[in-house]
Amino acid sequence: MMRSLMLRLSIACGVAVCGSHATIRAQSLEKINLEGLGRLPAFSHAAVFERLIFVSGTLGTGEGLKLVEGGVAAETSQALKNIERILKHLGATRRDIAKVNVFMADMTAFAQMNEAYLQFFGKDPPARTTIGAAALALGAAVEIECTAIRPQSKTTPHRPSLLPSPSRRKVGFIESDGEKIYYEKTGQGPAVVLTHGYGGNHAVWYQQVPEFAASYSVITWDARGFGRSTNHQDQAGPATSIEDLRTLLDQLGVKRAHLVGQSMGGWTVLGFALQYPKRVLSLTLADTIGGIYTPEIARQFDAFIARARASTPADGQFPLAHHPAIGRSLARRDPAQAFLYQQIASLAPPAPRSIPVKLRLTSYDHAPLKSLGVPVLFIVGAEDPIFPPQSIRLASQLVPGSKVAEIPEAGHSPYFERPAAWNRVLREFLDRVKP
Numbered sequence: 001m002m003r004s005l006m007l008r009l010s011i012a013c014g015v016a017v018c019g020s021h022a023t024i025r026a027q028s029l030e031k032i033n034l035e036g037l038g039r040l041p042a043f044s045h046a047a048v049f050e051r052l053i054f055v056s057g058t059l060g061t062g063e064g065l066k067l068v069e070g071g072v073a074a075e076t077s078q079a080l081k082n083i084e085r086i087l088k089h090l091g092a093t094r095r096d097i098a099k100v101n102v103f104m105a106d107m108t109a110f111a112q113m114n115e116a117y118l119q120f121f122g123k124d125p126p127a128r129t130t131i132g133a134a135a136l137a138l139g140a141a142v143e144i145e146c147t148a149i150r151p152q153s154k155t156t157p158h159r160p161s162l163l164p165s166p167s168r169r170k171v172g173f174i175e176s177d178g179e180k181i182y183y184e185k186t187g188q189g190p191a192v193v194l195t196h197g198y199g200g201n202h203a204v205w206y207q208q209v210p211e212f213a214a215s216y217s218v219i220t221w222d223a224r225g226f227g228r229s230t231n232h233q234d235q236a237g238p239a240t241s242i243e244d245l246r247t248l249l250d251q252l253g254v255k256r257a258h259l260v261g262q263s264m265g266g267w268t269v270l271g272f273a274l275q276y277p278k279r280v281l282s283l284t285l286a287d288t289i290g291g292i293y294t295p296e297i298a299r300q301f302d303a304f305i306a307r308a309r310a311s312t313p314a315d316g317q318f319p320l321a322h323h324p325a326i327g328r329s330l331a332r333r334d335p336a337q338a339f340l341y342q343q344i345a346s347l348a349p350p351a352p353r354s355i356p357v358k359l360r361l362t363s364y365d366h367a368p369l370k371s372l373g374v375p376v377l378f379i380v381g382a383e384d385p386i387f388p389p390q391s392i393r394l395a396s397q398l399v400p401g402s403k404v405a406e407i408p409e410a411g412h413s414p415y416f417e418r419p420a421a422w423n424r425v426l427r428e429f430l431d432r433v434k435p
Helices: 002-013 022-026 071-089 107-121 238-252 264-275 295-311 328-333 335-347 355-361 367-371 389-397 419-431
Strands: 030-032 046-049 052-059 097-104 127-132 142-149 169-176 179-186 191-195 217-221 257-262 280-286 376-381 403-407
Touching (some): 052 071, 071 097, 071 107, 071 142, 097 107, 107 127, 179 238, 191 238, 264 280, 376 419, 403 419
Parallel strands (some): 191 257, 257 280, 280 376
Antiparallel strands (some): 030 046, 046 052, 052 142, 179 217
């Protein structure tokens, strides 16, 4: 029975991720939705292609889908505020809007709309078209859409034009409690530590290292018993991983770092932040509860394990390009990429089978979470079956001030499935943190 549980939990926590076509994906269309901003399910708040932002028709709604009171002027102001909120999420402002389309249910109210519009944009408004419509959704008086151009950050380019030179890359092993821990350090600047999940290793971050090494010192490493790191004493698990990370940072001379943990890696980085909060600049928990359990989170996780038990082939081999840790849409969109996800685990010895059970049994107390004292971001794939968005939001509620970013059309590993969107979310978060 314990062996069966280990197998199912191994499936649940598997995050073997790697891939190709990074350039194509960086140019793909992204669909953007903001948590807490009302919308109908028939459309997204915005779509992004490269630096172009296309904001959907936006109404003057406040809470949910309820229109604000006050008529066309009030709705115009609120619709523009909602658009500004969408743009801010994407790193742009009202000044980056190139073209606006305004739809009005009653053109006789043109003057009232225009007055509110100019109060928002001032003396230098963007190009605009105003159209009279017979009727608008929800009985609205006005609907506004726009196209904007997202500026490139002065300190962090949208995409590095050149890979870091060989002199900026360091690889090797450190000794930790009798084990050899492999690491790679690339780039210069504030340290960002990327900690992989179960079944992965340092190489899974290939779509992140070139992106972030242009402005950060990116550290990837193999947890004990994974990739090139040893596990001679058979002590791999959250507790030893926390101390291995501390030793790694000590030997690399890193006093403080941004910590990013994917799935299993979430237990490591959250545990480290709880034990050594003064050494953490920020904390990102990617598709992971990281040891934050509530009865509801536990029920959802156990329900996934039960479903996995029922659907897993007897030999543990899933069909070509299918795996519970990636979204089903990836197999349709890029079967070769999805197949590579399955194959990455074969590049290293089998992962320690005891770890999934240790993750299920390792729970961090809620009280210390309230006083972490560092910025915390949760990232989750909208289609993650292992730690679905509702579980991530429940965990986030126990960490005051934390934010949740949901990646559309992605499963348990959006940094692999939707790297451009995932990288953008993480970069915007990191760039706001002062070292």
